[in-house]
Amino acid sequence: MTRPDAENQDLFSIADLASEFGISTRAIRFYESKGLLSPERVGATRIFRKRDRARLILILRGKRLGFTLRDISDYLSLYDADRAQQVNLLAGKVDERLALLERQRNDLETTINELRDIKQLAEQRLTKKAG
DNA sequence: TTTCTCACA
DNA sequence: TGTGAGTA
Numbered sequence: 001m002t003r004p005d006a007e008n009q010d011l012f013s014i015a016d017l018a019s020e021f022g023i024s025t026r027a028i029r030f031y032e033s034k035g036l037l038s039p040e041r042v043g044a045t046r047i048f049r050k051r052d053r054a055r056l057i058l059i060l061r062g063k064r065l066g067f068t069l070r071d072i073s074d075y076l077s078l079y080d081a082d083r084a085q086q087v088n089l090l091a092g093k094v095d096e097r098l099a100l101l102e103r104q105r106n107d108l109e110t111t112i113n114e115l116r117d118i119k120q121l122a123e124q125r126l127t128k129k130a131g
Numbered sequence: 132t133t134t135c136t137c138a139c140a
Numbered sequence: 141t142g143t144g145a146g147t148a
Contacts, residue, residue, distance in 0.1 A: 025133085026142075
């Protein structure tokens, strides 16, 4: 099934969304099993609406930015309930994420500098022997 | 094609 | 955080 209802552009099958976003249908079911998506059902078959598609876009963006599914789930669960709380949560998570990335960048710079020092020492010894 | 579940990385 | 395989 690629078109649950050809008349209705608002409906998507799991295969539609998987191919549109380049992910597996398994991944989409996995997100559902974690509570991040809750498509309607016709029998056992999932029917996704624009709203579900919008949530999937947010899930994929969150993942790309390095957030866990748990983080994303917490954020999405506030989507309808409390916008102010949602913005606060997001701000906090973004701060955490930025802090982590900055620590990692510092660690990387330290490691890079250390490796450069080692390389420089090694090259100095080589030129001494050669010369 | 889609579903679910279990094992596995 | 997913994937593969078997199944109905």
